[in-house]
Amino acid sequence: MGALDGRTAIVTGAGRGIGAAISMALDAAGARVALIARSSDQLDDTAATLVNEPVVIVADLSTPDGPSEAAAAALDGLGGVDVLVNNAAIAERKDIELFTVDELDAMWNTNVRAPLLMTAAVIPSMVAQGSGAIVSISSLSGRRGTPRRAPYAATKAAIDGMTRSLAMQYGPDGIRANAVAPGVVATEMWNEHLANPGVADDVLGVIPQRRLTDATEIAAVVVFLASDAASAITGEVISVDGGMHATVNLWPTV
Secondary structure, eight states, rough: OOOTOOOOEEESTTSSSSHHHHHHHHHTTEEEEEEEEEHHHHHHHHHHHHHHHHHHEEEOOOSSSHHHHHHHHHHHHTTTOSSEEEEOOOOOOOOOOOOHHHHHHHHIIIIHHHHHHHHHHHHHHHHHOOOOEEEEOOOGGGGGGOOTOOOHHHHHHHHHHHHHHHHHHGGGTTTEEEEEEEOOOOSHHHHHHHTTTHHHHHHHHHHHTTTTTTHHHHHHHHHHEEEEEEEHHOOEEEEEEEEHHHHOOOOOEE
C-alpha cells in the first residue's frame, strides 16, 4: 500500500530535475499525477517512467491565462485533485544592477504569479471535498542571504508568505499548505555552475553534510507533506539542504 494510493496530484515544472523527481515519487506512492511543463518532449520522458496513467499537459505558466487553463485541464483529466505541487520556476544568478525589467517580470510571472493562479484555480475543488495538500518549492535563497540572487530570493520569500497565508485561511476547510526549501541540489543548473574553477570547493565547504542534495531527497519530503503522515503540519517551510539553513554564516560570493 502506498501513502497516496487513490489520490491525485498536479506537479508543475514536471519535465525535468526536481519536478520530474517529485512526479516519480508521487506516482510510486500511489498517486495519479498530472504533469505540467512547457516542453512536450520532457513531459513525455517523465510520463514514460510513471505507472498510474499520468495526464500530460503542455502549458506556459508564465502567461496570464496559462495557469488557470492548465489547472482546468488537470482537474478535468484527473477528475479532481488532492495534491498541488507548485514547482515550476526560473532562476538567474547575476548582480541586481544587470537585470532588465523584462527579466524581472519573467521571474515574477513564473515563480510567484503562476503558483498564486494555480492555487486559486484548484482551491475551490479542494474546499468542496474538504481536503487537500498544497506543497510549494521554495529555496534557501528565500530564507538566508545568498549573493547574486536578489530577484530569485524575493520570489521565493513570496512563496513562503503565500504558504503561511494559505495555511491560515484554508486550515478550517481541511487544506494544508507547506513549502520545501532546497539548498544546493544536483540538477543540471547547479552542476554546470559547480564546474567553474573553485566553485565546488567553496559551496561544499558551507554545507554541513559536505555533499549536494539529490532531487529524490526533495521529492521524498514532498510525498511526506502530501500524505496523512503530515496531517498536523501546515504553514511550514521545511529546509532540505544538508543543514545549510541551520548553520551557514557566510555564503561564498559565487
